[in-house]
Amino acid sequence: MMHARKIRRAVVVTMIVLPACLVCAGAERLDRGLVAVPREDGSVFLSWRLLARDTEQTRFSLVRREGSGAEVVLTASPYRLTNFVDKGAWGSDGVARRYELRVHPAGDAAVSETAYATVKQDSRPYIRIPLAGDYDFQKVGIGDLTGDGALEFLIKQPNFNTDPYQQPGYWKPSTTTYKIEAYRLDGTMLWHHDMGWSIEAGIWYSPWVVYDMDGDGKAEVYCKAGEGDPRDEKGLVQTGPEWLVKLDGETGRIVAKTEWLSRDGYPSYNYYCRNFLAVAYLDGKTPSIIMQRGTYNLIKTQAMDKDFKTLWYWDSTQEERRYAGQGSHGLITADVTGDGRDELVIGAAVLDGRGKGLWSLEMGHPDICYVADIDPSNPGLEIYYGFESRQKTDGMCVVDAKTGRKLWGHKEPTFHLHGQGMAADVLAEHPGMEVLAGERDYPKRWLYSATGELIETDGELPLSPRPLWWDDDPQKEVLFGRTIRKWNGPTLGTVEGRVIAVMDCLGDHREEIVTSLPGEIRIYTTTIPSQQRRLCLLEDRQYRLGVVAQTMGYYYPAQLGK
Numbered sequence: 342m343m344h345a346r347k348i349r350r351a352v353v354v355t356m357i358v359l360p361a362c363l364v365c366a367g368a369e370r371l372d373r374g375l376v377a378v379p380r381e382d383g384s385v386f387l388s389w390r391l392l393a394r395d396t397e398q399t400r401f402s403l404v405r406r407e408g409s410g411a412e413v414v415l416t417a418s419p420y421r422l423t424n425f426v427d428k429g430a431w432g433s434d435g436v437a438r439r440y441e442l443r444v445h446p447a448g449d450a451a452v453s454e455t456a457y458a459t460v461k462q463d464s465r466p467y468i469r470i471p472l473a474g475d476y477d478f479q480k481v482g483i484g485d486l487t488g489d490g491a492l493e494f495l496i497k498q499p500n501f502n503t504d505p506y507q508q509p510g511y512w513k514p515s516t517t518t519y520k521i522e523a524y525r526l527d528g529t530m531l532w533h534h535d536m537g538w539s540i541e542a543g544i545w546y547s548p549w550v551v552y553d554m555d556g557d558g559k560a561e562v563y564c565k566a567g568e569g570d571p572r573d574e575k576g577l578v579q580t581g582p583e584w585l586v587k588l589d590g591e592t593g594r595i596v597a598k599t600e601w602l603s604r605d606g607y608p609s610y611n612y613y614c615r616n617f618l619a620v621a622y623l624d625g626k627t628p629s630i631i632m633q634r635g636t637y638n639l640i641k642t643q644a645m646d647k648d649f650k651t652l653w654y655w656d657s658t659q660e661e662r663r664y665a666g667q668g669s670h671g672l673i674t675a676d677v678t679g680d681g682r683d684e685l686v687i688g689a690a691v692l693d694g695r696g697k698g699l700w701s702l703e704m705g706h707p708d709i710c711y712v713a714d715i716d717p718s719n720p721g722l723e724i725y726y727g728f729e730s731r732q733k734t735d736g737m738c739v740v741d742a743k744t745g746r747k748l749w750g751h752k753e754p755t756f757h758l759h760g761q762g763m764a765a766d767v768l769a770e771h772p773g774m775e776v777l778a779g780e781r782d783y784p785k786r787w788l789y790s791a792t793g794e795l796i797e798t799d800g801e802l803p804l805s806p807r808p809l810w811w812d813d814d815p816q817k818e819v820l821f822g823r824t825i826r827k828w829n830g831p832t833l834g835t836v837e838g839r840v841i842a843v844m845d846c847l848g849d850h851r852e853e854i855v856t857s858l859p860g861e862i863r864i865y866t867t868t869i870p871s872q873q874r875r876l877c878l879l880e881d882r883q884y885r886l887g888v889v890a891q892t893m894g895y896y897y898p899a900q901l902g903k
Contacts, residue, residue, distance in 0.1 A: 369553050369560065370394075371879065372490030373456040375442050376848045376866055378466050383431070385460055386868035388424035388848035389442055390877040398448040405429065408436040419445045423849040424871050435462045467836075468847070470494055470862040471528045477857045479519075479544075481841045482892040484551035484560030486523055486531060486590035492846060493531065493590075494855075494862055495523045495551055495562065497892065500839070503543040505614035514576030515542035521549060521564065523593065524862065532593030539567025541578055541614075548618040548893035551590075552886075554628050554647040562588040563630055565601060565616055579610060585618075585632055585649070599649040602634040602641045606656075612638040618893050620886050621674035623652065623694035625681035633687065636668035637706055640687060644696060653696030660698040664690045667701055669710040670895035674886045676902060677712065677742035679721050683886075686712050686724065691745070700745035705730030709762035712883070713900035715739055715774045716791040719748060722902070723791075727758035727778035737778045737787060749793030757781040761897060765808030765817045767828040771796065775828075779804045807898060809843045809852040813871040820854065836865045843898055844888045845878035852878070 373389040380386050387403065400419030405427060406412045415427055427440075442456040472478075478498035486493045497519055504511040519542055523531040540547050549564035564586060571581030583601035588594065607613035617633040623644060629652060633642045644652040657664035669688030677684045677691060677699075685692040688710055690701035709727030716723050722742040736755030739748045759781030766774045773791030780786075784800030807820040811833060818825055818833060820843065825834045838856030845852045847866055850873065854865040878901065879885045887899025 369485045370490055370558060371485070371492070371877065373442055373444070373454070374492070374847045374877070375440070375456040375458045376468065377438070377440050377458040377460040378468070378866060378868055379460060379462070379464050380426070380466070380868045384429075385427040385438065385440075386424065386870070387427065387440060387442075387458065388851075388866070389456065390849065391423050391874060392877060393880045396446070398446070400445040400448045402443045402445065403427075404441040404443070406439045406441070407432055408434070412441075419448055422872065422874055426870055431462045437461045466865070466868060468526065468864040468866070469528075470524050470526060470864070472496070472498075472524070472860050472862065473522065473530050473533070475860040477839065477859055478841070478862070479857075480549075480892045481855050481857075481862065482549070482551040483844070483846050483888065484553065484562075484590065485558070486560050488558040491526065493523055493525055493560075494846075495521060495892075496857075496862065497521050497547065497549065500857065501542045503541060505543070505545055505611045507609075507611055512543075512577075514572075517542060519547050521562065521588075521593075523562075523590075531591065534562075534564075534588060534593045536564065537567065538570040538572060539578055539581055539583075540565060541572075541576075543614075544894065545615045546578070548616050548632075550618045550620060550630075550889050550892055552620045552628065552889050553590075554620070554630060556627075556647075560590045561596075562590060562593070563618060564588065565618070566595075566598065577610060579604075585630075587649075597649060599645070602632060602643060606639050606641075606658075607635065608638060612636075615668070616893075617672040618890075619672040619674055619685070620889050621683040621685060621694070622882065622886075623683055625676075625683070631672065631674070631685060633668075633672055635665075636670070636688070637666050639665055640668050642685065642687070642692060642696070655692060655696040655698075660701070662698065662701050663703045664698055664701050666705055667703070669707050671710065671890060671897050672894065673710065673712050673890065673897075675712040675722060675742070675883050677722050677724075679743070683882075686710065686742075689726065689728075691742070702726075702740070702745055704728055704732065704735070708757075708759055709737075709778055711762075711764035711776075711897065711900055712742055713764055713774065714903060715764055715776065716748060717773050718792065723748065725762075725764045725774075725776045727762045728755065729757050729759065731756050737776070737789070739776065739791070739793070749789075751778075751787060751789070755780065760804035761807075761895070762804070763806050763808060763819075764900070765819070765898075766815070767808060767817050767819055768796070769814070769816050777802065777806070807840065807843050809854065809898075810845075811851055811867045812869045813873060825854075833869070834865075836863075838863050842888075842891055842896065844891070845884075846888075850875035850878055 403415040478496035480497040519536040587597040615636040667690040673686040691699040708729040735750030738750035763777040771790040786802035788797040808817040811818040838858040883902030
């Protein structure tokens with residue numbers, strides 16, 4: 342049960358400038374992501390991106406035009422913030438409003454770029470992208486496929502999943518093939534890629550990512566592939582060639598392929614059917630594509646450049662310490678050493694940018710794994726773990742990301758910590774982030790502070806809440822099911838559909854909620870005014886690559902690198 346707790350409020354008016362090592366080198370050149378959505382009181386809420394190319398002098402102005410009427414200047418002088426509430430009355434004919442955002446780079450009258458958004462009086466408080474059929478989807482990714490600065494939305498459909506674990510209730514034969522589809526924000530479908538029967542319809546068989554690897558301003562799609570229909574009489578795919586393919590972002594056409602990591606060396610089907618993809622800046626300057634095979638046993642990892650040239654290959658047999666079986670349900674790229682170069686957090690172990698083991702906890706497989714600045718009193722980044730493998734102690738722990746040194750651990754035995762857990766600053770009275778975990782098979786949950794203080798233990802705490810920035814204070818709100826609320830406070834809104842992802846994909850620095858309903862992608866964005874002036878979160882390299890990784894493996898919210 343959640344207990345009411347008084348929370349301090351703090352309003353910050355600041356511009357956060359990211360260190361050069363945290364901004365994506367050669368990253369997409371984003372547009373303003375301008376959105377206009379109605380509020381319950383009849384006003385219109387507008388928000389847009391502050392970008393890394395902006396300076397402290399950058400200002401904005403807004404103009405409204407309704408039908409063929411004269412334009413109305415909404416900001417008397419160039420405006421510092423990145424959101425605005427238009428309280429002007431609607432005309433009696435209810436025609437659409439067209440808004441124009443003007444960017445003033447020097448804070449004077451000179452305009453460097455403009456952006457437009459349209460809204461109708463009867464519009465809903467979300468953005469709807471219609472799909473090409475009456476189906477739902479399992480994963481969503483974003484990328485600028487056409488080079489115009491606007492992000493396109495890509496989905497993998499349908500929402501069907503089978504797990505390689507060969508026990509009743511887990512693996513089941515695929516009833517269809519996965520399709521990857523790309524859509525513009527206006528609903529225009531760009532292309533459709535059928536992954537085919539060589540890819541079983543489960544998360545662990547079908548990793549894919551969207552990112553601009555070659556630096557031409559247009560994102561590509563990388564996904565696992567095979568050939569033909571190699572299913573055996575049970576429906577298992579245990580033979581046949583396996584590929585990593587590159588799809589052209591504008592057309593979906595396969596333009597390159599290379600061999601996937603082999604099945605050799607694994608004791609069974611369950612172990613070799615665990616596949617991952619990620620993007621990392623291993624040299625701090627250029628992106629590399631990372632593919633990985635294995636979680637619970639042998640782990641193989643390969644780093645390649647944009648042309649599929651191998652930079653290095655690593656597997657867990659190369660290390661003296663135990664790296665096998667240390668995999669998580671995701672692959673996280675983060676600069677844990679603070680040198681501007683990304684390392685790979687494969688789970689309870691970390692590889693450096695040269696393909697060598699940096700450290701391993703040797704504790705087995707963690708279900709929960711987050712890399713962030715969890716504890717501000719400890720220099721650099723930390724990693725929060727919740728282990729699926731049984732532990733006598735420290736099954737829930739926070740470690741120094743650079744060294745693996747445990748900062749604190751839960752001292753009771755744990756049996757199977759399960760779900761996404763949580764690592765987020767949701768309580769103002771506790772510095773840093775709060776971390777949450779719970780047992781799978783019985784109602785036992787723990788909420789700790791960043792420094793290991795037990796805040797709450799309650800069997801009714803959720804296993805997998807989704808934190809997000811939604812209002813105007815520094816703390817995150819939490820999505821419990823379909824309800825947005827403060828951790829121990831009021832409800833701020835609700836959403837419809839099955840929640841797929843939380844990410845800053847439109848508007849200002851707050852995060853959007855992407856849901857799946859039959860035949861549509863729905864994007865909910867906040868309509869709460871903010872006095873903060875913060876960069877779009879996609880300008881943070883770790884956050885951006887965390888969003889990239891959300892299309893493969895289990896879903897985990899992206900975390901800022903600083």
